[in-house]
Amino acid sequence: MAATIMLGRRTIYTILFATFLLILLALHYRAFHAPLYYDSTYLQENEHAFASGELTKVISLFPQRPLAMTSFYLNYLISGLTPSHFRMVNALLMAGTALMVVLIILILQGITYGSDPGIIPERRLIALFLGLFFLVHPIQTFLVLYIWQRMALLSAFFYCAAFLAYLVTRSGRFEPKWAGYLTCSVMFLLGIASKENAVTFPATIILAEIAFFKVNWKTVLKRAALLAAAMVLLVAIFSFLERPHGEITRDPGVLATIRQYYFEGAQTPAQVLISQCQMIFRYLGLILLPLPSTVQFISPQIMHTSLLESPGAIAGLIGAAAFTGLGLYLLRRRPLAGFGIMFFLINLLPEAVLVPQYLFIVYRAMLPMIGILFAAADGLDFALAKIRQAQAKNFLRAALAAGLCLCIALTALSTVRKARSWEDPKTLWTDVVNHLPADYSRAEKWGTLQALNNLGLNLRRAGKHDEAVYYHLRALEVSPNWSETYTALADAYADVGEKEKAGQAYSKALKAKPNFHSAHAGLANLLIRENRIEDAKPHLKKAIDIAPNKAEYRNLMGILVLKEGNNSEALLHFSKAVELKPNYGEAHFHLGKALSKVGRTSEAAFQYSKALELDPNYWQAHNDLGIILAKAGRIEDAIFHFQEALKTKPDDQAVKANLGNALKQMGAFLKK
Structure with a gap:
C-alpha cells in the first residue's frame, strides 16, 4: 500500500x-x-579553456564556483557553446x-x-x-536566458534541495535521520560550490528551528554557535578560492574580493546600507507587481551619501527596521509569515551588501522571492479560513480563484x-537605457556605463556605427576616464572611417589603462588598415603578451605577418587561433590562405570548408575554395562556390571574373 x-x-x-x-x-x-549576453560572453572569450579538454582550466576561469563551471564544461562537451x-x-x-x-x-x-x-x-x-x-x-x-546566472540558479536549486532534506528529516517524514541530515549537508555544499549566496543557509535553519519546531532559546544558541563555527571553517577554506570576478591573477581572499567590489562601486559600506534599505521595497514591488518596465537587465539607482540627503533615505531605513521587526514578531505568532519575511531579508543580504557595484539587479530576487511566497501561503490560508466562515463562501472562493488565475x-x-x-540585443539594451535615471551625476556609474556601452556595442554589430558613437560619447559623460569606453568608441570611429578620431580614442584608452589589451589590439588593427605594419606590431605583441589566449589577437598577428610575407610564422599564429577557438571561422579562413600560399592546397581547402561550416555566407571562403577546386579540375564544384560568393557579394569583380573563367572552362570541357 x-x-x-x-x-x-x-x-x-x-x-x-x-x-x-x-x-x-x-x-x-x-x-x-x-x-x-553581458558576462555570459566570458564563456566565448575563454573558449580555449573549454577546447583544451581540461576541466581544471575551465574551473580556473571562476575558481570560487567550481560546480557551476563544471556544469558549463559538461554543456560544452555535449553541444559546444550553443x-x-x-x-x-x-x-x-x-x-x-x-x-x-x-x-x-x-x-x-x-x-x-x-x-x-x-x-x-x-x-x-x-x-x-x-x-x-x-x-x-x-x-x-x-x-x-541569462546563461551566466546558472550560478545563481544552481545555488538556489541546491539551497531548496538542502532545505527540503532538512524539513522532511526534522519533521520525522524521513528515516534514518543521519542520512537525511547528510543529504542536507551535501546539498548545502553543492549550493556554496555553485555561488556564494548559499552561505545564508545555516541562518535559515536556525529561523526554522525557532518558527516551526519551537526550540527554546538556549538550544537555539547552542545550535547557532555550532553552525557559526562550521561556517567560519567553510569560509576560511573557500577564501583560498575567492577572487574578484573569479580572476585567477588577483589576490585571493574574501576580504580582498569585497574591498575590490566596493572600490568598483565607488561607495562606502554606510552608503550601501542606506541605499539597500530602500532596495528592500524595490524588490518587494518587483516580486508583487512585476511590470515589464520594472524588470530590467540592469537598473542603475540614485545613490544616497547620507540619511539627511532625502526623505526617502530616512524612510527606507525606518521601513527596513520595521519590516525586520515584523518578521521577528511573527516568527512565533504566525510562523510561516514571519519565517517568510526573514527568509526574504537574509537571502537579499549577500549580494546586496557584499557586491555593491549594482544596488538593484533583478536576478538577485529569485531566492528571496521564495520567502515572500511562504508569507503569501500564510496569507492565503488565513483568507480561506475567513471565507469558510462566510455566508457567501462559494462565491468568495470562486472570486479568489478567478483573481489568482488572473x-x-x-x-x-x-x-x-x-x-x-x-x-534582439539592441531591443534589450535600448529598453535598459531608456529607463536610466535622468541625473547621471547621482546614479550608479558602473551600471550606467555598462548599459550605455553595451547598447553602443550592439548597435555597432548591427552596422549602426553613428548611433554607437553617440552612446559611447554619452558613457564618457558618466565617467571620462573609462578605458573600456574609449576603446569601444575608437572601434566605432574606425568602422565609419574616422581614423584620426579612432587613433585619439585608443590613445586615451591606453593613457587611462596602459595594459588594456583590447585598446592595444584595436590600435594595431587600425594601423594595419593604414598599412603601418611596423607601427602596429608592437601594440599587437603587447596585446598578446597580456592576453595570450585571445584567439582574435593571434588571428590578427597572423594577418600582419602574412602581409610581411612571413608565411611560416603566419601559419603558427592562425593554427594557434584555431586551437584556442575551434569554432572561429575567420581564423580557419586565414589559415586556409596561409596554407594555400605555401602550396598545401588540400589542407587549405579543408580549412575553407571548415570556415563555411561555421558561416555558410562567408563569401571570401567560397571564392578561395572555388579557386582551389577550379585548379584541381572540379569545375562544377568551383562554379557552385563562386555563385554562392556572389549571392553575398554580387558586385565583387574578382569573384565575377573567377566565375567567368570557370564557366569558360566548363564550356571547353563540354565541347570536348
Whole structure:
C-alpha cells in the first residue's frame, strides 16, 4: 500500500515537473537562440579553456564556483557553446526548483497548521498556485536566458534541495535521520560550490528551528554557535578560492574580493546600507507587481551619501527596521509569515551588501522571492479560513480563484514580453537605457556605463556605427576616464572611417589603462588598415603578451605577418587561433590562405570548408575554395562556390571574373 502511494506521488511529481518545464519553454522559447549576453560572453572569450579538454582550466576561469563551471564544461562537451542548449539546462533546473518550492510549502503548511483532511486540498492548491507564480514570474527570465546566472540558479536549486532534506528529516517524514541530515549537508555544499549566496543557509535553519519546531532559546544558541563555527571553517577554506570576478591573477581572499567590489562601486559600506534599505521595497514591488518596465537587465539607482540627503533615505531605513521587526514578531505568532519575511531579508543580504557595484539587479530576487511566497501561503490560508466562515463562501472562493488565475495570466504575459526583448540585443539594451535615471551625476556609474556601452556595442554589430558613437560619447559623460569606453568608441570611429578620431580614442584608452589589451589590439588593427605594419606590431605583441589566449589577437598577428610575407610564422599564429577557438571561422579562413600560399592546397581547402561550416555566407571562403577546386579540375564544384560568393557579394569583380573563367572552362570541357 505504501509503495503504491509512493509510486502515485512520484508520478504526480514527474507530471508536475514536466508541466512546469513545458510552461517555461512556452514562455521563453523564442529567445533560446539569442546570443550570449553581458558576462555570459566570458564563456566565448575563454573558449580555449573549454577546447583544451581540461576541466581544471575551465574551473580556473571562476575558481570560487567550481560546480557551476563544471556544469558549463559538461554543456560544452555535449553541444559546444550553443546558447539554446545552455538555456535548456537552465530551464530544467528552474522547473526542478519550482517543484521543490511547491513541496516545501506543502511541508511547512503541514508543520504549521496540522493535517486536517478537509483543508488539505485547499492547501495543495495554494502551494501549486505559489509554485506556478514563482515559475512564470519575469524574474526567472534572467535565470533561464541569462546563461551566466546558472550560478545563481544552481545555488538556489541546491539551497531548496538542502532545505527540503532538512524539513522532511526534522519533521520525522524521513528515516534514518543521519542520512537525511547528510543529504542536507551535501546539498548545502553543492549550493556554496555553485555561488556564494548559499552561505545564508545555516541562518535559515536556525529561523526554522525557532518558527516551526519551537526550540527554546538556549538550544537555539547552542545550535547557532555550532553552525557559526562550521561556517567560519567553510569560509576560511573557500577564501583560498575567492577572487574578484573569479580572476585567477588577483589576490585571493574574501576580504580582498569585497574591498575590490566596493572600490568598483565607488561607495562606502554606510552608503550601501542606506541605499539597500530602500532596495528592500524595490524588490518587494518587483516580486508583487512585476511590470515589464520594472524588470530590467540592469537598473542603475540614485545613490544616497547620507540619511539627511532625502526623505526617502530616512524612510527606507525606518521601513527596513520595521519590516525586520515584523518578521521577528511573527516568527512565533504566525510562523510561516514571519519565517517568510526573514527568509526574504537574509537571502537579499549577500549580494546586496557584499557586491555593491549594482544596488538593484533583478536576478538577485529569485531566492528571496521564495520567502515572500511562504508569507503569501500564510496569507492565503488565513483568507480561506475567513471565507469558510462566510455566508457567501462559494462565491468568495470562486472570486479568489478567478483573481489568482488572473494574477498568473498577467504575470506570465509580463514574462513573455520580457523574454521577447531578449531576441534582439539592441531591443534589450535600448529598453535598459531608456529607463536610466535622468541625473547621471547621482546614479550608479558602473551600471550606467555598462548599459550605455553595451547598447553602443550592439548597435555597432548591427552596422549602426553613428548611433554607437553617440552612446559611447554619452558613457564618457558618466565617467571620462573609462578605458573600456574609449576603446569601444575608437572601434566605432574606425568602422565609419574616422581614423584620426579612432587613433585619439585608443590613445586615451591606453593613457587611462596602459595594459588594456583590447585598446592595444584595436590600435594595431587600425594601423594595419593604414598599412603601418611596423607601427602596429608592437601594440599587437603587447596585446598578446597580456592576453595570450585571445584567439582574435593571434588571428590578427597572423594577418600582419602574412602581409610581411612571413608565411611560416603566419601559419603558427592562425593554427594557434584555431586551437584556442575551434569554432572561429575567420581564423580557419586565414589559415586556409596561409596554407594555400605555401602550396598545401588540400589542407587549405579543408580549412575553407571548415570556415563555411561555421558561416555558410562567408563569401571570401567560397571564392578561395572555388579557386582551389577550379585548379584541381572540379569545375562544377568551383562554379557552385563562386555563385554562392556572389549571392553575398554580387558586385565583387574578382569573384565575377573567377566565375567567368570557370564557366569558360566548363564550356571547353563540354565541347570536348
